[in-house]
Amino acid sequence: xxxxxxxxxxxxxxxxxxxxxxxxxxxxxxxxxxxxxxxxxxxxxxxxxxxxxxxxxxxxxxxxxxxxxxxxxxxxxxxxxxxxxxxxxxxxxxxxxxxxxxxxxxxxxxxxxxxxxxxxxxxxxxxxxxxxxxxxxxxxxxxxxxxxxxxxxxxxxxxxxxxxxxxxxxxxxxxxxxxxxxxxxxxxxxxxxxxxxxxxxxxxxxxxxxxxxxxxxxxxxxxxxxxxxxxxxxxxxxxxxxxxxxxxxxxxxxxxxxxxxxxxxxxxxxxxxxxxxxxxxxxxxxxxxxxxxxxxxxxxxxxxxxxxxxxxxxxxxxxxxxxxxxxxxxxxxxxxxxxxxxxxxxxxxxxxxxxxxxxxxxxxxxxxxxxxxxxxxxxxxxxxxxxxxxxxxxxxxxxxxxxxxxxxxxxxxxxxxxxxxxxxxxxxxxxxxxxxxxxxxxxxxxxxxxxxxxxxxxxxxxxxxxxxxxxxxxxxxxxxxxxxxxxxxxxxx
Ligand code: ZN
Ligand code: MN
Numbered sequence: 001x002x003x004x005x006x007x008x009x010x011x012x013x014x015x016x017x018x019x020x021x022x023x024x025x026x027x028x029x030x031x032x033x034x035x036x037x038x039x040x041x042x043x044x045x046x047x048x049x050x051x052x053x054x055x056x057x058x059x060x061x062x063x064x065x066x067x068x069x070x071x072x073x074x075x076x077x078x079x080x081x082x083x084x085x086x087x088x089x090x091x092x093x094x095x096x097x098x099x100x101x102x103x104x105x106x107x108x109x110x111x112x113x114x115x116x117x118x119x120x121x122x123x124x125x126x127x128x129x130x131x132x133x134x135x136x137x138x139x140x141x142x143x144x145x146x147x148x149x150x151x152x153x154x155x156x157x158x159x160x161x162x163x164x165x166x167x168x169x170x171x172x173x174x175x176x177x178x179x180x181x182x183x184x185x186x187x188x189x190x191x192x193x194x195x196x197x198x199x200x201x202x203x204x205x206x207x208x209x210x211x212x213x214x215x216x217x218x219x220x221x222x223x224x225x226x227x228x229x230x231x232x233x234x235x236x237x238x239x240x241x242x243x244x245x246x247x248x249x250x251x252x253x254x255x256x257x258x259x260x261x262x263x264x265x266x267x268x269x270x271x272x273x274x275x276x277x278x279x280x281x282x283x284x285x286x287x288x289x290x291x292x293x294x295x296x297x298x299x300x301x302x303x304x305x306x307x308x309x310x311x312x313x314x315x316x317x318x319x320x321x322x323x324x325x326x327x328x329x330x331x332x333x334x335x336x337x338x339x340x341x342x343x344x345x346x347x348x349x350x351x352x353x354x355x356x357x358x359x360x361x362x363x364x365x366x367x368x369x370x371x372x373x374x375x376x377x378x379x380x381x382x383x384x385x386x387x388x389x390x391x392x393x394x395x396x397x398x399x400x401x402x403x404x405x406x407x408x409x410x411x412x413x414x415x416x417x418x419x420x421x422x423x424x425x426x427x428x429x430x431x432x433x434x435x436x437x438x439x440x441x442x443x444x445x446x447x448x449x450x451x452x453x454x455x456x457x458x459x460x461x462x463x464x465x466x467x468x469x470x471x472x473x474x475x476x477x478x479x480x481x482x483x484x485x486x487x488x489x490x491x492x493x
Pocket of ligand 1: 026029030031042043044045046047048157
C-alpha cells in the first residue's frame with residue numbers, strides 16, 4: 001500500500017498493446033505491407049473499403065499471430081472468427097474495423113517482466129495476458145494545423161495483433177517494463193520490427209486507484225490513456241495520472257462519479273499532462289457483429305504445432321542458458337540477447353572457440369564498437385562469427401599476443417580476411433622455438449651485464465626490463481610466456 005496524506009492506495013494498471021506484424025502483405029488483401037512511402041500508393045479496392053471488394057485472410061498473418069501467442073505463453077484456439085467493430089472516423093474507410101471480438105486467436109498467456117535495475121540479477125514479476133486478437137490497422141490522418149487534414153491509406157489493412165493484459169501492474173515503471181518485455185519478445189521471434197517511432201507498437205494504459213479512506217475502500221474511475229509509443233511516455237503518463245486521480249479524489253469532484261464512468265485520455269508530451277478526450281458513463285456501442293465476408297479460422301492441431309515449433313528459444317531462456325553454458329555474467333547475456341541475430345552470432349562463435357567467454361568479450365567490446373561507429377549491422381561485416389572464434393583461439397594458443405590481435409582484427413574489419421591468413425601475411429606468428437629464444441636471451445644478458453648485476457643486488461624489476469629487451473630483439477615474435485621463463489631461468493643460474 002502506498003500513502004498519500006491519510007489515504008492508503010494501490011495503483012492498478014492494465015495495458016492494451018497494438019503491434020504491427022512484419023508480414024509481406026496486408027491482413028486481408030495482397031497490397032504490400034511496408035511503412036511509409038508515397039501516400040496512397042499501396043492500396044486496392046479491399047483496403048480502401050470500396051463496395052463489393054472482399055477481404056481474404058493472409059495465411060502468414062495467422063501464422064504470425066500464432067507465433068506471437070506462443071511467445072507470450074498463450075493457448076492457441078483451434079477455432080476463432082472475425083467480427084466488425086463499427087465506429088465513425090475519417091481514417092476508417094469501411095466504417096468498421098475487422099477484428100476478433102467474440103473469439104480471439106490466443107488466450108490466457110503470461111509474461112515475466114524483470115523489475116531489477118540494469119545488469120542486476122533479475123527480479124521477475126508475472127503479468128497475465130487475457131487475450132491476443134487479430135485486427136486490421138486503420139489509415140493515418142495528417143493534420144495540417146489551422147488548414148486541413150490528409151489521409152494516407154497505406155496503413156489501412158496493415159495486420160495488427162492487440163495484446164490485452166490483465167490489470168496486474170501496480171506501478172508506472174512496471175507498465176513501461178511490460179511494454180518493453182512485449183516488444184523484446186515479439187521482435188526476438190521475428191513477428192515485428194518493434195519500431196516505435198514508426199508506430200509499430202502502441203500502448204493504451206488503463207489506470208485507476210484503489211483507495212482506502214478511513215477503512216472504506218473506493219475505486220477511482222478508470223482512465224484509458226491512448227496510443228503511447230514510447231516506454232517513457234507510458235511511465236510518465238501513468239505517473240501523472242496517479243497524482244491527478246489522487247488530487248481529484250481529495251477534491252470535491254469525485255461526488256460526480258457515477259458507476260461505469262470512464263475517461264479516454266491522451267498523453268501530451270510537451271506539457272507533461274494527460275488530456276481528457278472523451279468521458280463515458282456507458283460503454284461505447286461498437287455494434288459488434290460477425291464479419292460475414294470471412295470464414296471462421298479453423299486451425300488443425302498439426303498446423304498450430306508446426307507454427308509454434310518454429311518460434312524458437314525465447315530471450316529469457318537464452319539468457320539463462322548462456323549464463324549456465326558459457327559462464328557469462330548478467331551484463332554480458334543481457335547485451336548478447338538484446339537481438340536474436342546477435343545472440344545467434346555469438347553462439348556460433350562460442351561453439352567453435354576454446355573460450356566462449358573471450359568470444360563474448362571480443363564481440364561486446366570490439367565488434368559492437370565497430371558496428372556502433374559505422375552505424376552498421378552484423379550482416380554488413382566482411383567476416384562471420386567463425387573468424388572471431390579463430391582469432392580468440394590463436395590468442396589462447398599463444399600464437400599471437402592480444403596486442404597483435406587488435407591489428408589482426410583491424411585487418412579483418414577492413415578486408416574480411418581470415419585471421420590465419422593475416423597472421424601468415426604479416427609474419428606475426430610467435431616463435432616458440434626455445435633454442436631461438438634462448439639465443440636471444442644469451443645475447444641480451446651479454447649486452448647488459450650491468451643490469452644483471454643490478455638484479456643480483458636486489459633490483460627485482462630489472463627482470464621485467466630484460467624480458468622487454470628479449471621481446472624487442474626478437475621483433476616481438478618471441479612467445480612472451482616462454483621468454484619470461486627463460487629469462488628467469490637464466491637469472492636463477
Ligand atoms: Zn489492399
Ligand atoms: Mn484494437
